[in-house]
Amino acid sequence: MIRPARLALIVAGLAAAGVAVAQSAAPDRAIKYRQNVYSLVGWNFTAMSQMVRGQRDFDPAEFARRAERVAQLSLMLDEGFPPGSDRGARTEALPAIWSNRAGFDAKMADFQREAAALATIAKGGDADAAKAQFGKTAGTCKACHDQYKAD
Amino acid sequence: MIRPARLALIVAGLAAAGVAVAQSAAPDRAIKYRQNVYSLVGWNFTAMSQMVRGQRDFDPAEFARRAERVAQLSLMLDEGFPPGSDRGARTEALPAIWSNRAGFDAKMADFQREAAALATIAKGGDADAAKAQFGKTAGTCKACHDQYKAD
Incomplete structure (x- = not known):
């Protein structure tokens, strides 16, 4: 086991090496x-899209793995829009995210729900259903x- | 259902909006x-470290959620070091990754195994075991x- 002092050194080292710092952090982060x-x-989405559009052979295992990753990643977005992060580093997030938070959260929930369904369907191996x-x-x-992103 | 031509437009739009493009892509990507x-x-690691080091209260549910995410993310690294990606955009990855690939892969497997164990242990709710x-x-x-990263 690593002693706390040693752990502090390791984690400080990781941070110093350019690893992003925690979620309670500044808007830029x-x-x-x-x-x-x-x-x-x-x-992941682009790789899947190449399969859906026939630019690459449809590989059911890879498609399912990428669908699962998108589903996992979609849930990581919940902590990505804290109050105050409407400005800071360059962002295309529109102020409406914070002024209409319930509306934004509903769109995010749509994405998370459909991404979860995609992961489930892709695991099933029916290529047509997965593509749809x-x-x-x-x-x-x-x-x-x-609605919420400047293009 | 979205027709293929429409889908092509959407995905092209996502890509044009600055979303990174697929894994078969150039070394920079x-x-x-x-x-x-x-x-x-x-x-995630920094947030967990703050709990381990007592800079924040230990929240078992948050710790377990972050541990699960680290375990998921660790598996996404497998496709992050294709041949040729030793140079291009600024990278701190050392050439030894590609000249001693088996050695690097073993270190990566160590991380993935311990991260998976961390997710399992954290779910169990024993704070001391999770911290260790x-x-x-x-x-x-x-x-x-x-061994494999320039600091």
């Missing part, structure tokens, strides 16, 4: 945090961006 | 991808950084 989550959603649910999930991205 | 994953690991396993997991971060 929350902005960077949520942008990182969305970027990873995009990484992928489109539905992508629609929840767009619906939220239309 | 892989570098950015893995840095994003590590950044999210750090986000947190230290062990942090040790696997440091062991890999010592």
